[in-house]
Amino acid sequence: MNHIKLLFFATIRDRAGTKSLEMEIPADMTIQGLKDKLSTDYPNLKDSMKSVLITINREYAFDEAVVPSNAEIALFPPVSGG
Amino acid sequence: MNHIKLLFFATIRDRAGTKSLEMEIPADMTIQGLKDKLSTDYPNLKDSMKSVLITINREYAFDEAVVPSNAEIALFPPVSGG
Amino acid sequence: MKPSSRPTIFSITESEIDLNDLLAQITLESTGAAAIFTGMVRGETRRGESHDTAYLEYEAYVPMAEAKMKQVADEIREKWPVIEGIAIVQRIGRLYPKTPTVLIACTAAHRDTGVFEAARYGIDRLKEIVPVWKKEVSPSGEFWVEGDYIPKPGE
Amino acid sequence: MKPSSRPTIFSITESEIDLNDLLAQITLESTGAAAIFTGMVRGETRRGESHDTAYLEYEAYVPMAEAKMKQVADEIREKWPVIEGIAIVQRIGRLYPKTPTVLIACTAAHRDTGVFEAARYGIDRLKEIVPVWKKEVSPSGEFWVEGDYIPKPGE
Numbered sequence: 001m002n003h004i005k006l007l008f009f010a011t012i013r014d015r016a017g018t019k020s021l022e023m024e025i026p027a028d029m030t031i032q033g034l035k036d037k038l039s040t041d042y043p044n045l046k047d048s049m050k051s052v053l054i055t056i057n058r059e060y061a062f063d064e065a066v067v068p069s070n071a072e073i074a075l076f077p078p079v080s081g082g
Numbered sequence: 083m084n085h086i087k088l089l090f091f092a093t094i095r096d097r098a099g100t101k102s103l104e105m106e107i108p109a110d111m112t113i114q115g116l117k118d119k120l121s122t123d124y125p126n127l128k129d130s131m132k133s134v135l136i137t138i139n140r141e142y143a144f145d146e147a148v149v150p151s152n153a154e155i156a157l158f159p160p161v162s163g164g
Numbered sequence: 165m166k167p168s169s170r171p172t173i174f175s176i177t178e179s180e181i182d183l184n185d186l187l188a189q190i191t192l193e194s195t196g197a198a199a200i201f202t203g204m205v206r207g208e209t210r211r212g213e214s215h216d217t218a219y220l221e222y223e224a225y226v227p228m229a230e231a232k233m234k235q236v237a238d239e240i241r242e243k244w245p246v247i248e249g250i251a252i253v254q255r256i257g258r259l260y261p262k263t264p265t266v267l268i269a270c271t272a273a274h275r276d277t278g279v280f281e282a283a284r285y286g287i288d289r290l291k292e293i294v295p296v297w298k299k300e301v302s303p304s305g306e307f308w309v310e311g312d313y314i315p316k317p318g319e
Numbered sequence: 320m321k322p323s324s325r326p327t328i329f330s331i332t333e334s335e336i337d338l339n340d341l342l343a344q345i346t347l348e349s350t351g352a353a354a355i356f357t358g359m360v361r362g363e364t365r366r367g368e369s370h371d372t373a374y375l376e377y378e379a380y381v382p383m384a385e386a387k388m389k390q391v392a393d394e395i396r397e398k399w400p401v402i403e404g405i406a407i408v409q410r411i412g413r414l415y416p417k418t419p420t421v422l423i424a425c426t427a428a429h430r431d432t433g434v435f436e437a438a439r440y441g442i443d444r445l446k447e448i449v450p451v452w453k454k455e456v457s458p459s460g461e462f463w464v465e466g467d468y469i470p471k472p473g474e
Contacts, residue, residue, distance in 0.1 A: 009225055010297035011308045053315065055295075058228035060315040074225055074295070078311035081222070081229075081254055081296025082203045082266045082287065091380055092452035093463045135470065137450075140383035142470040156380055156450070160466035163377070163384075163409055163451025164358045164421045164442065183338035183355075191417045193362035198419075199438070200338075200355040201430065207348035211428060262346045264353075273366060275356065280439050283354070287430060 002027050002069040009076035012052060015044045016075075025067060031056075032063040034073070053078060084109050084151040091158035094134060097126045098157075107149060113138075114145040116155070135160060170241075173251040174233035176224045176296070181253055181264045190249025190271050197275035199283040201268045207261030218301050220309075222256040222265065225295040229254065232294040236286055240270065243285065244278035247271070252286060254296050266290065293319055325396075328406040329388035331379045331451070336408055336419045345404025345426045352430035354438040356423045362416030373456050375464075377411040377420065380450040384409065387449040391441055395425065398440065399433035402426070407441060409451050421445065448474055 001024040008016040025034065031054055039046040054061050055074045067073065083106040090098040107116065113136055121128040136143050137156045149155065171190050187198055205220050233252040241247055249271040259265050268286035272279045290296075292313040299308050326345050342353055360375050388407040396402055404426040414420050423441035427434045445451075447468040454463050 007225065009223060009295065010299070011310070014308075055225075055228060058225075058231055060293075060317070060319055062317055074228065076225065076295060076297065077308070078313055079291065079293065079295050080298050080309040080311040081224070081294055082291045089380065091378065091450065092454070093465070096463075137380075137383060140380075140386055142448075142472070142474055144472055156383065158380065158450060159452065159463070160468055161446065161448065161450050162453050162464040162466040163379070163449055164446045183342060187338060187357065187419065188417070191359055193416055194365065195359055195417070196361040196364075198355075198357045198359070199435075200353075200357070201435075202342065202353045202355070203430070204346055204350055204353070206351040206428065209351075209428070210349065261348055262343070262350070264342065273361060273364070275358070275439075275442060280354075280356075280435050284430075284435050 001025065002029070002067065002071070004067060004069075004071045004073055007072065007074040009074065011077050012045070012048050012075045015048055016042060017044070027069070029067050030063065031061050031065045031067065034067055035063075048077075051077065083107065084111070084149065084153075086149060086151075086153045086155055089154065089156040091156065093159050094127070094130050094157045097130055098124060099126070109151070111149050112145065113143050113147050113149065116149055117145075133159065171249045172234070172237045173253070174230055174237060176226050176229050176254050176256055178255065178257045181255055181267050183267065186251045186253065186267060186269060190251050190269060192248050192271070194273050195248050195271045196273050197279050198269055198271045199279035201283045201287045202264045203266040203287070205259050205261045205263050205265055216302055217261060218303060219258050219260045220265070221258050221299040221301060222254070223297055224254065224256050229294050229296055233290070236289045236294065239289060240282045240286055244282045246273065246277045247279070247282050248273070250286070252290065254290070254294065256296065326404045327389070327392045328408070329385055329392060331381050331384050331409050331411055333410065333412045336410055336422050338422065341406045341408065341422060341424055345406050345424060347403050347426070349428050350403050350426045351428050352434050353424055353426045354434035356438045356442045357419045358421040358442070360414050360416045360418050360420060371457055372416060373458060374413050374415045375420070376413050376454040376456060377409070378452055379409065379411050384449050384451055388445070391444045391449065394444060395437045395441055399437045401428065401432045402434070402437050403428070405441070407445065409445070409449065411451065
């Protein structure tokens with residue numbers, strides 16, 4: 001199992017009800033797998049998983065990427081700064 | 083005769099040796115006529131009269147314009163601000 | 165000029181954006197021109213659905229946002245190698261109408277070598293890839309403003 | 320918005336150019352974007368004949384320069400009617416390297432409606448028709464910088 005840290009921002013944080021979580025995941029889990037797990041474990045997040053942006057260690061990541069151990073994973077909607 | 087005020091800037095002022103002059107000119111004198119008069123009266127200015135910009139009452143003026151009475155006439159090189 | 169002598173400033177801050185100070189920090193002996201973009205909180209919006217805004221609440225994923233600002237600066241330098249200094253600053257927290265919230269400034273020796281285009285590119289890219297979000301609070305409620313850009317792999 | 324409520328600032332000044340203050344003066348409740356151009360004294364010039372500059376001495380035909388700045392602002396408003404505020408400031412006197420000498424700033428509700436183009440147009444026009452001149456003083460002597468634009472009737 002791999003230990004990872006999750007960070008939530010903006011609408012995703014509001015739905016998760018928390019800014020961050022730590023969890024253990026299987027060593028070969030992909031971003032898609034992580035989304036599926038979050039949809040199951042946190043039903044409030046299910047709808048958000050379709051359009052969420054995800055980063056691994058502060059770089060944008062995509063469904064097929066495998067989540068490395070001790071990764072900092074962030075989940076957020078498309079950015080709206082400026 | 084018309085009374086006018088002349089203002090000189092930048093290189094033209096350096097050559098004229100003064101910032102301003104007042105003079106009387108014939109009532110029908112044009113800008114071209116004024117340039118000719120200045121070339122004769124102030125030989126130092128002769129070379130400058132080819133490329134000088136001239137304004138009448140703070141608007142750009144051209145050779146055929148007649149100089150009105152009490153005009154404020156300015157003579158200067160192409161601008162270089164910024 | 166060595167690339168190392170070209171200042172690049174990028175920061176997420178809760179403090180007021182000081183244009184005079186930032187401009188001075190990216191002005192070199194060889195600098196003759198600067199193009200600066202700032203965005204402000206609009207109190208009255210008339211494009212799209214007309215509405216008023218009491219304030220905006222900005223938040224950022226700070227370490228990633230600063231890394232992505234550096235990436236935007238790197239992209240600017242690659243596209244416009246003559247750019248001398250770059251400043252990219254995003255203010256966060258509760259910001260009221262008329263307050264500058266973001267600044268992109270680029271300097272160069274001359275104005276005709278890309279400073280305007282570089283600043284424009286900078287703000288466009290910031291709004292695509294720098295992880296900052298704003299919640300709009302108005303007399304009638306509050307809602308998150310959502311962007312629509314989906315970064316591509318490698319961005 | 321009534322044109323009368325749109326601020327237009329134009330001035331020839333011997334004082335420091337304060338970007339923060341000028342930006343605040345042209346920011347309305349409906350403003351969301353500003354493009355600002357500033358020019359500075361270059362201490363080192365490498366384009367054309369490479370040379371160093373100790374300082375520049377600026378002079379202006381003040382009342383006409385301010386009238387022509389107003390004309391530049393009017394031209395901007397005619398070409399980009401969405402522009403909200405405009406500031407055009409030229410500093411004169413003895414100015415040393417790295418000092419901002421000129422500023423053109425334009426504000427609008429959104430960044431994609433011409434603010435960048437308007438600011439660029441403003442500095443280009445200022446350098447064509449606003450009667451200001453600069454004398455360059457360097458270790459090797461001094462000379463007047465001369466422009467090359469000849470205004471047309473009506474300009």
